[in-house]
Amino acid sequence: MNSKDSESFALCAVLRGPAECLSYRLPESCRGLNLVGRRVVVPLGYREAVAVVVAVEEHLPAHLGKEALKDIRLVVDEAPLLPEDLMRLCQWMSRYYFHPLPSVLEAVLPSSHFAHPERYYRLTQQGRHGLQGVGRPEGKSAGGLALERAFLESGELGPKDLESLPKGWKAHLKRLESLGWISRHDVWPSLVPSTKTQKIVVLRSVPDEKRIAASAHLRRFLTVLRDSGGTCPLADLRRQVPQASYWVRKLAAEGAIGVEERDILRESPLAQDLKPRALVTLTPEQQAAVAMMIEAVSSPTFKPFVLYGVTGSGKTEIYLRLIQETVDQGRTALVLVPEIALSTQLEAQFRARFGEALSVWHSGLASGVRDDQWKKITSGQASVVLGVRSAVLSPLKNVGLIVVDEEHDVSYKQDERLRYHARDVAVMRARIANVPVILGSATPSLQSFYHGRTGRYTLVTLRKRVEGRPLPHMHIVDMRRHRGPFRVLSPELVQALKETFQDGGQAMLFLNRRGFASFFLCRSCGAVLQCPHCAVSLTYHQSLERVLCHYCGHEEAVPGLCSACGKGSMVPFGFGTERVEEELHRTFPQVKTLRMDRDTMTCASKVVQTLEAFRSQKAHVLVGTQMITKGHDFPHVTLVGVINADTSLQISDFRSGETTAQLLMQVAGRAGRGEKPGRVVLQTYNPHHHVIQAAATLDYDHFCEHELTSRRTLQYPPFTRMARVLVTGPHGHVTAQAAAELGRMGRAVQAALKAKGIPLAILGPAPAPIQKLKRRYRYNLYVKAWTAEDLQTAVESLLEQAAQQAFLASVQVTVDRDPVSSL
Numbered sequence: 001m002n003s004k005d006s007e008s009f010a011l012c013a014v015l016r017g018p019a020e021c022l023s024y025r026l027p028e029s030c031r032g033l034n035l036v037g038r039r040v041v042v043p044l045g046y047r048e049a050v051a052v053v054v055a056v057e058e059h060l061p062a063h064l065g066k067e068a069l070k071d072i073r074l075v076v077d078e079a080p081l082l083p084e085d086l087m088r089l090c091q092w093m094s095r096y097y098f099h100p101l102p103s104v105l106e107a108v109l110p111s112s113h114f115a116h117p118e119r120y121y122r123l124t125q126q127g128r129h130g131l132q133g134v135g136r137p138e139g140k141s142a143g144g145l146a147l148e149r150a151f152l153e154s155g156e157l158g159p160k161d162l163e164s165l166p167k168g169w170k171a172h173l174k175r176l177e178s179l180g181w182i183s184r185h186d187v188w189p190s191l192v193p194s195t196k197t198q199k200i201v202v203l204r205s206v207p208d209e210k211r212i213a214a215s216a217h218l219r220r221f222l223t224v225l226r227d228s229g230g231t232c233p234l235a236d237l238r239r240q241v242p243q244a245s246y247w248v249r250k251l252a253a254e255g256a257i258g259v260e261e262r263d264i265l266r267e268s269p270l271a272q273d274l275k276p277r278a279l280v281t282l283t284p285e286q287q288a289a290v291a292m293m294i295e296a297v298s299s300p301t302f303k304p305f306v307l308y309g310v311t312g313s314g315k316t317e318i319y320l321r322l323i324q325e326t327v328d329q330g331r332t333a334l335v336l337v338p339e340i341a342l343s344t345q346l347e348a349q350f351r352a353r354f355g356e357a358l359s360v361w362h363s364g365l366a367s368g369v370r371d372d373q374w375k376k377i378t379s380g381q382a383s384v385v386l387g388v389r390s391a392v393l394s395p396l397k398n399v400g401l402i403v404v405d406e407e408h409d410v411s412y413k414q415d416e417r418l419r420y421h422a423r424d425v426a427v428m429r430a431r432i433a434n435v436p437v438i439l440g441s442a443t444p445s446l447q448s449f450y451h452g453r454t455g456r457y458t459l460v461t462l463r464k465r466v467e468g469r470p471l472p473h474m475h476i477v478d479m480r481r482h483r484g485p486f487r488v489l490s491p492e493l494v495q496a497l498k499e500t501f502q503d504g505g506q507a508m509l510f511l512n513r514r515g516f517a518s519f520f521l522c523r524s525c526g527a528v529l530q531c532p533h534c535a536v537s538l539t540y541h542q543s544l545e546r547v548l549c550h551y552c553g554h555e556e557a558v559p560g561l562c563s564a565c566g567k568g569s570m571v572p573f574g575f576g577t578e579r580v581e582e583e584l585h586r587t588f589p590q591v592k593t594l595r596m597d598r599d600t601m602t603c604a605s606k607v608v609q610t611l612e613a614f615r616s617q618k619a620h621v622l623v624g625t626q627m628i629t630k631g632h633d634f635p636h637v638t639l640v641g642v643i644n645a646d647t648s649l650q651i652s653d654f655r656s657g658e659t660t661a662q663l664l665m666q667v668a669g670r671a672g673r674g675e676k677p678g679r680v681v682l683q684t685y686n687p688h689h690h691v692i693q694a695a696a697t698l699d700y701d702h703f704c705e706h707e708l709t710s711r712r713t714l715q716y717p718p719f720t721r722m723a724r725v726l727v728t729g730p731h732g733h734v735t736a737q738a739a740a741e742l743g744r745m746g747r748a749v750q751a752a753l754k755a756k757g758i759p760l761a762i763l764g765p766a767p768a769p770i771q772k773l774k775r776r777y778r779y780n781l782y783v784k785a786w787t788a789e790d791l792q793t794a795v796e797s798l799l800e801q802a803a804q805q806a807f808l809a810s811v812q813v814t815v816d817r818d819p820v821s822s823l
């Protein structure tokens with residue numbers, strides 16, 4: 001073997017670079033290092049770029065010539081940034097979702113990690129002599145002179161110093177560099193180290209009973225320490241326990257506690273004011289559920305569970321027990337929730353149990369907090385991560401358990417760029433890490449329900465609410481009988497509200513449409529006021545006195561005359577949450593209301609404030625969109641009103657029945673969670689529709705059986721696998737042609753696979769339900785296969801062929817695998 005053959009090559013994903021991974025040669029100094037998951041600097045054309053090493057290989061792929069290969073310039077990280085299982089997960093996501101690996105990694109890493117280095121220039125010895133010796137040469141610009149002065153003053157200049165100089169410095173900088181008067185070096189803006197540290201007290205072993213009994217202060221000391229999860233900042237102990245310093249010294253000397261110096265990491269302050277609930281004894285059903293899952297948790301193996309428990313059955317408590325077990329075993333746990341609002345409610349409970357070991361991860365975090373939480377997770381200080389969708393990609397090491405709460409929720413699906421489903425990714429992460437995963441819901445997705453029934457996942461069921469509380473009483477109101485203002489609040493709902501207020505209870509009113517009116521219609525020609533950029537109608541917002549597009553944000557003044565016919569006047573039709581609130585005030589002038597929708601909830605802290613105000617009974621009614629339906633636990637709510645149960649039924653999608661049933665049962669589940677029983681008033685124009693009937697009886701099992709039968713007949717998922725190929729472009733005609741051509745290519749793929757015995761269906765292309773969005777025309781093409789692997793083969797080969805077609809360069813082709821929305 002000659003020395004050439006023992007070279008190593010690294011496959012690198014260049015961040016913010018080309019879609020495919022590139023090969024580089026490893027310099028001598030890097031051989032034998034474990035480089036996978038670390039950042040490196042590589043040459044790319046005329047520049048340098050940051051990349052993550054994906055694999056190290058002894059042999060080059062056959063099609064690459066060694067001569068063309070360049071060397072890795074620099075290794076940035078001392079240790080892998082991403083644990084190995086996460087790296088493998090990213091590779092799986094890239095393949096499964098047909099998305100370039102570099103872009104997947106960009107979704108995982110905080111943006112501070114793929115920033116380019118900041119370039120600094122330092123005056124050399126020679127430069128100092130030079131600058132001091134040289135007088136003012138002719139023609140030197142103001143910028144050049146200022147640059148020299150700045151170098152003489154500080155010796156080193158960074159990007160900020162340079163940018164503040166007057167024009168002309170750039171050319172002069174180059175000149176100085178070529179003279180060797182200055183040298184350049186790069187500073188990596190990796191994680192900004194926290195400069196502040198604090199002392200943390202960690203409980204190691206509990207002193208014996210007698211001693212504890214002998215001193216009140218020691219008792220207090222241990223209580224405070226235990227209540228904060230066994231780790232507590234020394235400063236907090238000092239504040240809460242008399243003679244804390246004495247006990248710290250004494251117990252530390254005995255080894256009962258440890259005192260560690262730790263960085264002060266910025267936390268999300270959202271849940272500061274939330275109070276945790278008291279510890280409870282598990283109900284027999286909860287105990288049985290824990291017993292079914294504990295084995296897979298204490299000696300972890302890959303095992304998916306569907307925790308199917310009616311609303312208010314106490315699923316959270318089950319998660320907490322199993323997570324505690326995981327942490328006690330020295331492993332970490334990942335907990336996903338669909339929304340920030342829910343994460344804050346759980347945060348208080350989780351903090352009470354896990355204290356400093358909890359890290360909260362959501363999109364509302366400021367970038368500094370995000371960086372600190374990333375550090376807390378990678379350094380192993382966090383043993384529990386609680387977060388929304390993207391937390392499934394958090395760099396937790398040594399994961400022992402993954403929990404996906406409200407697993408049916410569509411917000412787990414990301415519908416832009418990397419179109420992944422966090423629940424499915426969580427299951428794959430659990431499989432790679434070989435640990436259990438719990439998918440919890442009162443209304444599991446049909447997919448999980450089906451896997452539970454066929455035994456692929458283990459089904460764990462909770463049929464009863466805690467403390468024997470009954471499920472709410474359901475009342476259907478046939479809205480076809482009501483006219484005028486009663487279209488918003490029916491007499492039945494008004495009566496129920498009246499009784500609720502008299503009893504001192506609270507109510508929640510749900511309508512899946514924000515704004516005041518849904519659209520403006522011309523009285524004479526019937527034209528609907530539309531967004532000029534999107535094929536959707538504009539929504540009237542009374543408080544703003546404007547009409548808005550809910551998709552692109554376009555807004556305009558309230559219309560007077562119809563622009564289509566020029567003579568009819570435009571009148572508002574339909575209604576949204578804003579109107580519901582107004583009707584409520586008209587009917588019950590004394591009643592205090594809160595409204596929660598995307599118009600009023602402009603930031604995460606506002607969501608928390610509103611929920612807390614409602615929880616502490618500062619208002620009688622909470623009006624809102626689906627934001628209010630999820631997982632909330634308000635013990636005083638005895639009435640839930642669904643203003644229009646039909647809105648999401650009308651969407652032309654094979655899943656609309658499923659999502660409507662889930663939505664209605666979830667919102668119904670908010671009623672009667674405290675001591676008093678709850679009731680639900682469901683207003684509908686389709687009282688006999690099977691989905692409305694299922695919601696009215698709260699019989700989700702029955703609904704799923706019915707739905708599975710029809711999905712089987714129509715060969716929809718979970719019986720088949722689908723991918724949506726979305727073609728968008730700025731020109732209607734060109735986009736339509738490209739979509740048609742892609743459809744022809746799809747049919748060719750179908751024929752080729754059929755010859756190999758692989759069945760495939762190609763549906764479309766057809767204009768997307770929202771035909772135009774943000775000035776781009778949109779077409780859907782569906783590929784349907786009977787196994788995941790067949791779908792992979794089909795879409796891969798379609799994309800390969802499409803990449804060779806020049807005409808497709810004028811449009812964008814995106815694959816949305818396991819699509820949740822057809823819009």
Ligand SMILES: Nc1ncnc2c1ncn2[C@@H]1O[C@H](COP(=O)(O)OP(=O)(O)OP(=O)(O)O)[C@@H](O)[C@H]1O
Pocket residue numbers: 277280281282283286309310311312313314315316317441442466467630631632633669673
């Ligand atoms: N064993 C128990 N004894 C008494 N109360 C309990 C017990 N377990 C849970 N609870 C309380 O019951 C309420 C409902 O529990 P939780 O919020 O976990 O329900 P859930 O199953 O998640 O419901 P949903 O699906 O509607 O979110 C909470 O207030 C919780 O503190």
Ligand SMILES: [Zn+2]
Pocket residue numbers: 531532533534549550551552553554774
């Ligand atoms: Zn628009």
